[in-house]
Amino acid sequence: MADIGIVETKYFTFAEPPNELLLHCGEKLGPITIAYETYGQLNSEKNNAVLIAHALSGDAHAAGFHKKQNKPGWWNDLIGPGKAFDTNKYFVICSNVLGGCKGSTGPSSISPETNKPYALDFPLISMWDIVRCQKQLIDSFGITKLLSVAGGSMGGMQVLAWLVLFPEKIRSAIPIATAFRHSPQQIAFNEVGRQAIMADSHWKAGNYYAGSHPVKGLALARMIGHITYMSDESMAEKFGRLRMVNSEPFKFTADFEVEGYLKYRGDNFVQRFDANSYLYITEAMDNFDALEKGSLEKLLHGHKVKVLVMAFKSDWLYPSYQSKEIIKACKLSGVEASYCEINSTYGHDAFLLETEEETHLITHFLKKVFYKYEVTGNYGA
Amino acid sequence: MGHDNVRLDHRIISGLVPQGSAVLDLGCGNGDLLYILIKEKIVRGQGIEIDEQAIYKCVAKGLNVFHGDIDSGLADYQDKSFDYVILNQSLQQIRHFETVFNDALRVGKRVIIGLPNFAHFSSRFQLFFLGKAPVTRSLPHAWYDSPNVHFLSMTDFIDFCIRQNVTIEKRVYFTEHREISLFANMFATAGIFVVSR
Numbered sequence: 140m141a142d143i144g145i146v147e148t149k150y151f152t153f154a155e156p157p158n159e160l161l162l163h164c165g166e167k168l169g170p171i172t173i174a175y176e177t178y179g180q181l182n183s184e185k186n187n188a189v190l191i192a193h194a195l196s197g198d199a200h201a202a203g204f205h206k207k208q209n210k211p212g213w214w215n216d217l218i219g220p221g222k223a224f225d226t227n228k229y230f231v232i233c234s235n236v237l238g239g240c241k242g243s244t245g246p247s248s249i250s251p252e253t254n255k256p257y258a259l260d261f262p263l264i265s266m267w268d269i270v271r272c273q274k275q276l277i278d279s280f281g282i283t284k285l286l287s288v289a290g291g292s293m294g295g296m297q298v299l300a301w302l303v304l305f306p307e308k309i310r311s312a313i314p315i316a317t318a319f320r321h322s323p324q325q326i327a328f329n330e331v332g333r334q335a336i337m338a339d340s341h342w343k344a345g346n347y348y349a350g351s352h353p354v355k356g357l358a359l360a361r362m363i364g365h366i367t368y369m370s371d372e373s374m375a376e377k378f379g380r381l382r383m384v385n386s387e388p389f390k391f392t393a394d395f396e397v398e399g400y401l402k403y404r405g406d407n408f409v410q411r412f413d414a415n416s417y418l419y420i421t422e423a424m425d426n427f428d429a430l431e432k433g434s435l436e437k438l439l440h441g442h443k444v445k446v447l448v449m450a451f452k453s454d455w456l457y458p459s460y461q462s463k464e465i466i467k468a469c470k471l472s473g474v475e476a477s478y479c480e481i482n483s484t485y486g487h488d489a490f491l492l493e494t495e496e497e498t499h500l501i502t503h504f505l506k507k508v509f510y511k512y513e514v515t516g517n518y519g520a
Numbered sequence: 521m522g523h524d525n526v527r528l529d530h531r532i533i534s535g536l537v538p539q540g541s542a543v544l545d546l547g548c549g550n551g552d553l554l555y556i557l558i559k560e561k562i563v564r565g566q567g568i569e570i571d572e573q574a575i576y577k578c579v580a581k582g583l584n585v586f587h588g589d590i591d592s593g594l595a596d597y598q599d600k601s602f603d604y605v606i607l608n609q610s611l612q613q614i615r616h617f618e619t620v621f622n623d624a625l626r627v628g629k630r631v632i633i634g635l636p637n638f639a640h641f642s643s644r645f646q647l648f649f650l651g652k653a654p655v656t657r658s659l660p661h662a663w664y665d666s667p668n669v670h671f672l673s674m675t676d677f678i679d680f681c682i683r684q685n686v687t688i689e690k691r692v693y694f695t696e697h698r699e700i701s702l703f704a705n706m707f708a709t710a711g712i713f714v715v716s717r
Contacts, residue, residue, distance in 0.1 A: 445584075466586055467596040475566075478586045479575045500579050507582045 141220045142211065143203035148174050148242055151234075153275050156251075160271065166262035170251070173272050174199045174242025175234035178218060179226030181280060187509065188282045189224055190273060191233040192290030192297035194490075195364070195420060196412060198241035201233035202226075216494040223494075223501035228509070229286060236297075237272045238264040238420050240413035247348065247413040259345035264419055266427040270300040274308070286509055289313035289501070291490030292457065293420070299429040299465070306442040311508040313501060315449045316490040318461035319468075320428040325456065328367050329421040332360030336414045345415050357414040358405030365404050370453040370486030435468035446476040447504045449497065451489035477504065529608060529634050530556055532692050532699070532712050536632060537561050541603035544568070544628065546590045546620075547610025551578035558583070566602075568593040570613060590614050594623040601627050608634035608712070611670050618684075625686065625717045634712045637693075639673030641706050657696065658709040674705045681715060690714040 152172045154160040159169030176199045181188060191201050191214065202218035204211050212233075217223040224231050235243040238261070246261035253260070277285060288301045288309055295317020302312045318325070339356030341347050369377075378396040393402045432438065446469050450462035459480045469476035481496045483489040490497070526534075530553045537543060541563045545554050548567030551574070557563045567578055567585035578585040586593060590613050594605075605628030607620075614620045624631045636658055637643075643654035653663040661667065672680075674693065681688050693700050693708035700707055 463588070470596045470601075471598060473601070475584050476586070477575075477579055477584050478588070479572065479579070480587050482572055496576070499576055503579045503582065 142215065143178050143219050143226060145206055146176055146178065146200070146203035146212070147205065148176050148199050150174055150242060151276050151279055153279070160268070160275075162262050163265035163267045164263045168244070168262055171237065171244045171272060172242070172248075173234050173237065173244070173276050174239075175232060175276055176200055176202075176212075177233075178202055178224075178231040179229055181230040181282070185280070185282050186284065186286060187228060188230045188232060188277070188280065188285050189505070190277065190285055190288045190301075191218065191224065191231060192273070192288060192294035193233060193236065194290070194292040194294050195417075195424070196361075196408065197235075197294070198239065199233050199235040199243075200241075202231070213491070217497060217501070223498040224289070224505070225502070229505070232277070232280075234273055234276055236269045236420065238269070238416060238423065240416040241411075243272075245413065246345065246415035246419055256348040258348065258415060261415070261419065263422065263426075265423050266296050266300045267304060269423065270297055270304055273297070273301075274305060277308075283308070285309045287311040287313055287505060289315070290317075291315035292317055292487065293424050295457075296424060296427050296429070300427070302444060302446070303429050303432060303435070303438050306439050306444050309444055311445040311447070311504070313447045313449075313504070314462075314465060315497070316451055316454055316457045316462070316487060317465075318457055319430055319464055321425050322461070326425045328363060328456070329425050332363050333418050333421060335359040335363065336418060339414075342414065345418075347414070352409070353414045354409040357409045357412065357417060358402075360414075360417060361408040361412075362401040362405045365401055367456045368487045370455065370484055372453060372484040373486050373488070376484070430468075434471070435474075436472040439472045439474050442474075444474060445504070445508050446474055447500060448476065448478040449490070449500065450478075450480045451483040451485065451487070451493065452480055453484050454487045454489060456487040526556060527552070528694055528697065528699075529710065529712060532694065533557075533606065533608060533632055533634065534560050536690060536692075536712070536714055537563060537604055540564075542601070543604045543606060544597075544602040545606045545608070546593065546624065547607065547613050548574075548578065548583075548585060550574050551581050551583045551585065553606070553608060554578070554583050555581050563604075590620055591616060594620065594627050597627040599626055600629050603629050604632055605630075606632045606634075608632070609636065609710075611635060611668070613667075615669060617670055622684070625715070630689065630714055630716045632712065632714050633677075634710060635672065635674070635677055636668075636710050637674050637705065637708045638671045639675065639705050640709050644706075656709070674708060674711045677711070677713065681713075684717075686715050686717050688713050688715050 154169035154171045159167035200212040201214045202212040235241045238245045250257045288298045295314035298314040336356035339353030341351045342353035381396040382394045450459035466478045483493045485492045543563045543565045545567045554565045575587045605624040642656045646654040692712045693704035
């Protein structure tokens with residue numbers, strides 16, 4: 140299938156003083172810039188817009204290629220002409236989260252008050268704040284109702300936050316490999332990552348922007364993360380117990396393939412991610428509880444949102460029981476929903492890799508929502 | 521999907537469900553029955569199915585379906601969430617039939633249940649004269665690879681309903697090609713019952 144071609148990141152700024160955004164924590168923040176990309180065309184009825192929400196380390200560049208880059212966006216397999224999020228039909232929007240470091244306002248942004256990076260003066264952000272910023276962006280397009288909001292992992296948390304906060308603004312929701320709230324195990328892994336960053340002597344309570352960054356701590360956090368994104372089986376398949384060919388005869392070097400892979404992932408990550416953003420965003424994930432405002436049953440009462448939930452069999456970071464809790468809430472609130480637990484060995488990473496199954500489910504689900512049909516004559520298997 | 525190749529049991533069930541009902545199909549398979557019910561009876565339909573490949577077929581038909589087993593699929597629903605809960609030829613997927621049957625009666629105002637008849641005359645013949653566990657066209661599995669964990673006749677089910685204080689509102693007996701009314705426990709290969717409590 141064809142790719143979108145060359146795309147570029149754009150920027151949307153709002154909440155200029157004195158109209159700052161009131162955050163969930165009670166503090167005010169402004170101005171706020173949100174980096175975003177769009178693919179496809181918004182139709183004249185403005186009813187074909189799909190918002191894609193990215194995961195922890197993602198960004199606005201979900202599909203297509205940036206100029207002179209040979210690596211496509213992070214969900215390029217699913218977004219494009221004829222793909223699941225078919226850009227011939229739908230207008231796809233993806234924005235970098237508030238608190239991020241890929242063009243949106245975050246702790247590494249310059250504070251208008253001090254003319255220096257916010258660092259830890261940046262207020263604590265929540266998933267609700269992230270979604271409210273997305274809502275502002277959507278409003279700026281004149282879109283009153285999204286066809287769908289979709290995302291995996293932390294992207295799925297944003298989908299759930301949309302479902303809870305703005306059920307009247309979306310026609311459907313596609314939360315993938317996600318949870319209403321983090322389990323202690325998920326919080327624990329995030330906390331170890333945060334501690335790794337804060338234990339790095341270069342972190343300096345967040346004030347490292349003028350000097351060396353806490354790259355060792357951030358790389359270690361990323362390595363821990365990557366372990367949780369894979370499965371026992373996928374690691375065995377990918378690395379086995381193979382050793383690197385050019386490993387040096389020295390104690391405790393990264394000799395095994397898996398060690399080399401993690402090191403590569405860690406080193407690669409620090410080139411493109413800010414350590415303070417990692418702290419703020421993982422904290423927002425851990426604090427998130429989609430149902431803190433009440434049961435889904437109450438919140439969705441009278442709204443005709445359709446929901447498609449996906450989980451992956453080998454995903455132990457966001458196990459399928461968490462997706463089943465979403466389904467349980469849909470059952471109780473009478474929301475139309477479908478659920479599939481895809482048989483995959485990739486672990487949590489599956490939401491980025493099992494594109495064939497996802498494409499099938501999303502394609503048909505979106506068609507149904509877009510054309511407002513229940514069952515039509517031509518849709519026999 | 522033309523009307524000609526609709527399975528007889530699906531045709532019968534479609535005849536039993538009133539227009540606009542809310543229907544839960546437990547063990548909905550590829551979704552053929554739900555598809556007919558939504559098309560012909562404009563029902564609000566939901567399926568539950570254990571087989572992943574069948575889920576993909578259901579979603580391709582535009583159906584709402586949950587991937588999961590029947591035994592645990594009902595528990596989350598509130599009482600009388602559906603007008604009809606359908607258990608058609610899904611007995612073999614259910615380990616604890618009595619529990620599921622009672623939960624189906626809790627979640628649905630009525631339950632439509634489609635059962636194979638293990639007391640069909642050809643089964644009786646094989647057991648009685650050949651002394652062998654029956655293998656018939658409607659029960660094609662040998663004892664060692666049969667998915668059926670429960671073996672019952674039409675009479676067994678009726679007795680069970682009486683013991684459970686369940687009212688049988690309607691019953692339809694049929695063979696592979698047509699409905700029958702006489703000596704059903706002998707000649708029917710399957711039966712469909714509408715029950716309530």
